[in-house]
Amino acid sequence: MELSDSVLQHLREVVDLPDLSGTRYELESEIGRGGIGVVYAARDRDLDRRVALKVMDAGWAGEARLIARLEHPGIVPVHESGTLPDGRVFYAMKLVAGKRADRYLEDHPSLGERLRVVQRVGEALAYAHSCGVLHRDLKPQNVMVGAFGEVYVMDWGVDGVAGTPAFRAPEGGFDQRSDVFSLGALLQFVLPADAPRALCAISAKAMHADPAARYPDAGAMLADIWRFQEKLAVEAYPESIGERVRRFAKRNEVMLWLLAAYAAVRFFLFFIGTR
Amino acid sequence: MVDPDTAIGGAGDRFPSTQLSLLEAAAGALPNEALERVIALYWKPVYAFLRFKWRLDNEAAKDLTQGFFANALERDFFRRFDPAKAGFRTYLRMAVERFAANEYAAGRRQKRGGGVEFAEMEERSDGESPEDVYFREWRRQLFALAIDDLRAHCEASGRLTEWRVFEAYDLADESRPSYADLARRHEIAETSVTNYLAWARRTMRALLTDRLRGVTSGERELREEMRRVWS
Ligand SMILES: Nc1ncnc2c1ncn2[C@@H]1O[C@H](COP(=O)(O)OP(=O)(O)OP(=O)(O)O)[C@@H](O)[C@H]1O
Numbered sequence: 001m002e003l004s005d006s007v008l009q010h011l012r013e014v015v016d017l018p019d020l021s022g023t024r025y026e027l028e029s030e031i032g033r034g035g036i037g038v039v040y041a042a043r044d045r046d047l048d049r050r051v052a053l054k055v056m057d058a059g060w061a062g063e064a065r066l067i068a069r070l071e072h073p074g075i076v077p078v079h080e081s082g083t084l085p086d087g088r089v090f091y092a093m094k095l096v097a098g099k100r101a102d103r104y105l106e107d108h109p110s111l112g113e114r115l116r117v118v119q120r121v122g123e124a125l126a127y128a129h130s131c132g133v134l135h136r137d138l139k140p141q142n143v144m145v146g147a148f149g150e151v152y153v154m155d156w157g158v159d160g161v162a163g164t165p166a167f168r169a170p171e172g173g174f175d176q177r178s179d180v181f182s183l184g185a186l187l188q189f190v191l192p193a194d195a196p197r198a199l200c201a202i203s204a205k206a207m208h209a210d211p212a213a214r215y216p217d218a219g220a221m222l223a224d225i226w227r228f229q230e231k232l233a234v235e236a237y238p239e240s241i242g243e244r245v246r247r248f249a250k251r252n253e254v255m256l257w258l259l260a261a262y263a264a265v266r267f268f269l270f271f272i273g274t275r
Numbered sequence: 276m277v278d279p280d281t282a283i284g285g286a287g288d289r290f291p292s293t294q295l296s297l298l299e300a301a302a303g304a305l306p307n308e309a310l311e312r313v314i315a316l317y318w319k320p321v322y323a324f325l326r327f328k329w330r331l332d333n334e335a336a337k338d339l340t341q342g343f344f345a346n347a348l349e350r351d352f353f354r355r356f357d358p359a360k361a362g363f364r365t366y367l368r369m370a371v372e373r374f375a376a377n378e379y380a381a382g383r384r385q386k387r388g389g390g391v392e393f394a395e396m397e398e399r400s401d402g403e404s405p406e407d408v409y410f411r412e413w414r415r416q417l418f419a420l421a422i423d424d425l426r427a428h429c430e431a432s433g434r435l436t437e438w439r440v441f442e443a444y445d446l447a448d449e450s451r452p453s454y455a456d457l458a459r460r461h462e463i464a465e466t467s468v469t470n471y472l473a474w475a476r477r478t479m480r481a482l483l484t485d486r487l488r489g490v491t492s493g494e495r496e497l498r499e500e501m502r503r504v505w506s
Contacts (some may be wrong), residue, residue: 014472016480033506
């Protein structure tokens with residue numbers, strides 16, 4: 001059988017289309033392909049709304065059940081799962097309108113906005129860890145930033161096929177600290193070139209080659225980021241005396257100005273008094 | 276292959292995986308079958324690869340392809356395959372390159388006749404590399420085999436109308452008939468056309484997956500190859 005390019009192209013399209021007859025969904029368009037499945041935009045006829053449908057080969061049904069267990073504002077809610085006539089499995093989830101974190105950065109968000117994304121991701125991670133679920137493949141491509149600033153972490157618990165080494169802990173195994181490594185790599189990824197040293201130190205500590213030297217969990221790393229934002233000393237960064245004074249000055253700027261003003265007035269009064 | 280419709284009961288014509296993975300087959304008593312599966316899928320892409328990479332004419336490329344499959348694919352070939360290092364498709368291509376390089380050296384030693392004339396080519400004028408040609412022809416052959424399997428399956432299970440509808444619509448090279456045309460031609464309802472096409476397509480997808488399973492080392496590599504087929 002000799003196949004022309006055009007017939008081959010047609011076959012590739014139609015053979016892979018999920019057969020949604022017998023479900024409440026109508027296919028709209030393909031959103032993208034990942035390591036273990038294809039995500040489509042679809043319409044839910046019963047509820048008259050759009051959803052995202054992830055279609056995977058059988059054997060991956062566990063992913064839907066895993067995510068459905070996680071209820072958190074930073075984790076995409078799963079509506080339903082099912083099996084297609086060809087044996088593939090699918091699940092329907094909220095259709096997220098937004099950008100992947102790597103593309104989001106192309107709009108040059110402020111440092112505060114960048115940190116907010118990492119914090120939302122870290123909160124979702126800490127929550128999942130408390131439920132005993134690891135992410136295993138955290139990377140910018142798996143984080144979506146919605147049009148209204150919502151942040152969603154996708155692709156939970158799935159050992160990615162074409163794994164992204166830069167975001168993977170070097171020890172190879174998976175536990176909370178390997179997820180912390182990836183969160184550190186995410187922080188490093190979103191930081192601009194001129195980021196404050198304390199923030200670079202936080203990502204470096206999270207990405208330490210020795211898992212025992214990292215933050216013990218996502219919460220500890222978030223606490224350090226919070227300390228930075230409150231202009232407190234950051235656990236990851238031993239600062240010099242000068243830096244300490246400067247940070248102290250910044251944090252207590254108002255009080256220092258008041259003190260200076262008070263001293264100036266006293267000084268002035270002193271001269272008036274002695275005259 | 277076992278007739279899937281009788282092999283498993285239940286709704287949905289779901290296919291069981293009757294296909295052993297390449298490594299299971301090579302490790303067991305089935306090296307010949309494994310070899311046949313490899314040759315059925317890889318002959319054409321290897322031929323196309325050799326032809327483009329070394330600018331061989333039709334005859335020389337055929338001889339070299341023949342030589343490769345006759346000599347290089349001994350039992351050891353499968354035993355040395357380490358899926359942790361590369362997928363089977365890449366592993367086989369590298370073996371072809373080594374084989375061709377040896378033949379080239381042998382041809383030079385003989386000075387005249389015998390050996391093949393080589394002129395290496397890295398890229399075609401349209402920017403396609405020999406590796407791209409190899410992949411493209413591999414994918415084409417994979418679909419061609421799955422179509423053959425689908426036809427055989429339809430014939431064996433008496434689903435001739437399903438096959439004809441599929442052939443007339445999905446394999447049409449120029450203009451596709453309308454569903455109404457097909458319904459009239461085969462004296463069936465238009466909804467049956469829809470159903471037959473849906474059945475044929477998902478059956479073909481299952482057969483294609485099975486073909487791939489036979490030439491990959493396990494689920495992980497299978498998934499990666501499925502992804503490549505549709506990328
Ligand atoms: N709920 C959703 N709403 C909108 N887009 C989504 C949704 N879920 C996934 N996507 C998009 O669909 C595409 C494919 O997603 P998928 O999760 O299958 O794989 P991936 O994250 O690209 O890769 P991998 O599976 O290897 O981690 C991605 O571009 C992703 O951003």
